[in-house]
Every structure is written in C-alpha cells, then in structure tokens.
Amino acid sequence: MGTSEPAIVVDGLQKSFGDTVALRDVTFHVGAGEVLGLLGPNGAGKTTTVNILSTLVRPDGGHASVAGYDVDSEAASVRRSIMLTGQYAALDDMLTGRENLVMFGRLLGLRKGVAMERATALIGEFDLVAAADRRVSTYSGGMRRRIDIACGLVVRPEVVFLDEPTTGLDPRSRQGVWDLVAGFKKQGITTLLTTQYLEEADALSDRIVVIDHGTVIAEGTADELKARTGGSYCEVVPLNMRDIPAIVAALGNLLPPDFRGAISGESDRVAVPAPDGAKTLAEALRRLDSANIDLVDIALRRPSLDDVFLSLTGHSTAPGEAS
Template sequence: MQARRAEQSAVVAEGLVKRFGEFTAVDGVSFTVETGTVLGLLGPNGAGKTTTVNMLATLLLPDAGTARIAGHDVVSERAEVRRSIMLTGQFAALDESLTGHENLVLFGRLMGLDKKAARARAEELLEAFNLTEAAKRRVGKFSGGMRRRIDIACGLVVRPEVVFLDEPTTGLDPRSRQDVWNIVTSLRDLGITTLLTTQYLEEADLLSDNIVVIDKGKVIAEGTADDLKDRVSGTFCEIVPSYPDDVVKITELLADLAPADQIRTNAAGTSLTVPATRGTNTLVEIVRRLDDAQIALTDVGLRRPSLDDVFLKLTEAPPVPGAAR
C-alpha cells in the first residue's frame, strides 16, 4: 500500500534536514504531494519553507533525509529532477530588456524547442495568461502582476510535472494576487502538481488541497484546511459591541461561559470571541445577557475558526510564567 501511494505521489520528502553552521533551518521535514494536487506549505518568516523548496528543487543538498520528485531522487538524479520541475520565486527571473514575447521564445529555445515551435508556444502562453496585448512591451515596463504571470508562463514553455511557487504573490497588489491565484487553479486543472509556499492564510485556504504547517524547521501540522480548523478549535461566538469600551464589561458578564484564557479580545480591542460549547444555545445565552445589560452590539454570531485562528494557535509561543495576558 505504501509503495502504491509513493507511485501516486509527485513529491515525497522524508526526514529532510538542512543545517547552516550551527543553525538547523530544516529539521526532519516529511510530507507527500499527490499527483495533480496543490500543497500549501505554510509558515512564518524563517520557518524553513524556502530552504525546503530549494532542497526539493536541487538548489541545496540535504544534510540528512531523502526526497523524490516525479520519481527521481533529488541527490542522485538531479538532472532528471530539474527536467521535471518549474521553480518560481518571489522575484521574477526575466530579461527586462526583452519583450514578453521575446522572453518566452528565449526560454523555449533554451528548453530545446526549434524557432517555429518556440514562437508557437509563446503565442499559446501569451493568450493563456492574458498577456497578448502586452506581448511587444519590454518586461521592464510590466507591472508586478504582469511580471509574475510572464515569469510563470516562461516556466511552462515545456510542461513540467511539478511546479514550485515560492511565495509568488509577495509584494503584489490584490488584483495581481488574484491573477496568480487563477494561474494556480489552472495548473491544477491541467493535472500539474503544485507546491505553494505562502505566508498568506487566505491563499492557502483558497488554493490548497492539503496544507503542511512548518515552524522553526519542523512540520507541526498537516491536513486539509477543514481538518486543521476542526483539530484546533470548534465553533465560537464572535461579539462586536457598538462601543469598544464595553468589551471589558462583556468579558465580565460572560466569564462563567468559558475559561478565562479562552475568552479572547482581538488586537484592536474592538471585539471578542467565546467558545460556543453548547452551539446555538451559547449564542442565545450571550444575546440574552447582553440585552439585559443594555449593551449595544454591531454584530454577534456563530463563527467557524478561520485558518488564521489555526495558524496563530499552532505557532503561538508558550506563555511566559508570570507574564500579563
């Protein structure tokens, strides 16, 4: 059964370790990515995401552990791995003095296509990535979103089996981020396996079939977005008073509904959440108490935990003894 699963997995990482001097950047990372799916590799800055990707893409040699990409070992079959993948980082690797069309043709020629085939493939990709009108403009004049699209298009001149997108939307405006999200969806539709590293919770939630959370070089959780949400916490009530000064009073009124450390105020001090241990009955009780106390509310309702809640819970530092909450 395990051998069969390995055959279906485009990416298999087992116990990957990478050290830089005395610092261990990646410490025993293991996960698999099934063929044709999107894996979100999620973690804060410095978690080890990019180092992990660089080992999988053969840019770094692991100090321990093994990995296979499309069936090829990342150490002993590096050339085969590189022919099977596309890697796009946070910064577009393009020739800014060339036009979008010229960049695509150049990449096609570098990948072994003849002139006619390279030009034909360039036209296909320009249309697919909605860049036809900008094809004759120098890439140096492109917006951030257009540069990212042409960069990804260049990597698809010859269809890869696995695509690594290392924080591809960093620094992009919302519209450009949406363009990249559409590309990731298109890759899945084409049956191309994608490993997406990101710090953006909504990005991982929206795009990933499976999510691996990494922190301090270790995998601390893995599963679908729904799995992770269910594991970390259940349904809760979110309360937004019309007057933020009422937050303290609300906390006192609801103190017996949950342990003190589970009644949480947001960073701005404008709302709070209470675990809905009895579901809608908890919500009804909260509304009754606040109505009796004549506290005006802007919003109150049952909420399911977001991936933001999951991430904060998984990566939060342990409390310091004696520190104020």
C-alpha cells in the same frame, strides 16, 4: 510516475549551513495533482526545502523525490519535470515578453516554429497580448510575474514550485496568480506553494504543512488545523462597554464558569463557545434581546488560519521571508 504515487516525497530531510541548522528531519508528501501549502515564519526552512526539491541545494541527510525521480541522483530528470517560480521574476529585461517565451522554449529543446507557436498560445492564456512585443523592463510587477510563470509552462511540468509568488504584488495581480494555481489543479499539475499570506494558503491549498525552526509541527487541511485551535464561537460586541457584566449575566450557562471568570473589566466584547453553531448564536441573541442589551455586532465566527499559525508557532508571519 504513476498517478497513484505521490508526486513529491520528502523523508527525513536534513540541512545545515555552517552552525545553522535549517532542516531537522522534515517529512511530508504531496499527491499527484494536489496543492500543498508550506507555511512557516521567517527562517523556518521553507525556501531551503524548495531549493532541495528543485535540485538547487543538496541535502545533508534524508531522501526526497519529485515526479518519481531522486533529487540527488536523478537531478537532471527532476529539472525536466518541474517549474520553479521564486519571489523575483527571472527574465531578460532587454527582451520582449514574446522573445523571453521563445528563448525558454528553445532552451528546453523545442524547434523554433514550435517555440513560437507555444509562445503565442501562452501570451493569450496569460492575458499579455497587448504587452507581448514590449520589453519586459516596461512591465508592471503583476505582468512580470505572469510572464515568468508562463516561461515555466512552455513545456508542461508535472510539478510546480511557487516560492512566495505573490510577494509585493497588488491585490489584482495576486488574484491573477491565484487563478493560475486553480488552473494548475484543473490540469492535474502538482503544486507546492510557500507563502507568507495565510489567507492565500487557506484559499488555494488542499493540505497545509506548517514548519518552524526546520521541523514540521503540523499537517492537515485548513479545517483540520483550525479545529485543533478550537471550535466555532459567537462574538458579542455591545454598544456600551459597561453592559459587559449584564451580557455575562444574560448569557448564563452558555458561558462555562472558567470562561466567565476570565473576562476582564477592560473587555469590549464577549466570546461565547458555540458547539451547536447557529443554534448557539440564536439562543444568545434571544437572551440578550430579552435583557434589552443594545449590540453593535453579534456573529458566529471560526478560528482563522492566522489563529492557528499563532497558536502553533507562538508568533505570526512577517514580510521579508529569508528561510
């Protein structure tokens, strides 16, 4: 595969399971060395897409290629080019971490000595030296995930599929997976990441594709998607809710007429559109100070990826992905 060619091409993928339509004309591409976040609510079609791209499921229509190979007609070549890690580590619990790594190396065609050398290198790289010769059944969730990913890297892949790799992990273990993704990028490995954690996609992805009901509904960088939801705003929280009308009066023309009328009597804060960013914040603070209004907080904020997701799909993500 040439470096100028996309590492993943998805063109009009369609897939149904009985009467249930899982994918409807899904189209996107991933550049070589890029990290793409695939987001969507439960049942959106994310895992079905990954299963097709990793040759576990055949599409009903459309075309897809991975590392330059057609997922349907060149499935064996695709499988030699990828690493797939799902939500649950596919390991032999009766073997040690080292034995699992050597076993994967042998299955991938490495000579025994080479497989053992590669296992030792990965054990060090993934901070598993102290646990290398313990049975995997004794590993924590984070350790299992690390050894699982290490097994997929015994032979360097061109493309990595991470299907919700941090589900169920504690924050420290999740950060470890984040570091691994950053390492893939430095090595030029293309990564497709599905996740139910929006901050994860925001932190790791070069671009994001949002899929809902089997259809791509948005695509772009995190900043581009946030811009679609709205620009920056200044959030003002008074010490006393009764000061809300006084805040509205003090801010004056910083609040557009329709915006001022939308503030209810039960509001405990005021959001001010901030097209000029910090300048708007400074001017709002000056006016409120002149009006002697005591505040709990005033800050410049941007729409989060959660806001984007909610505005695009009408609902938020939730645990227990079954797409």
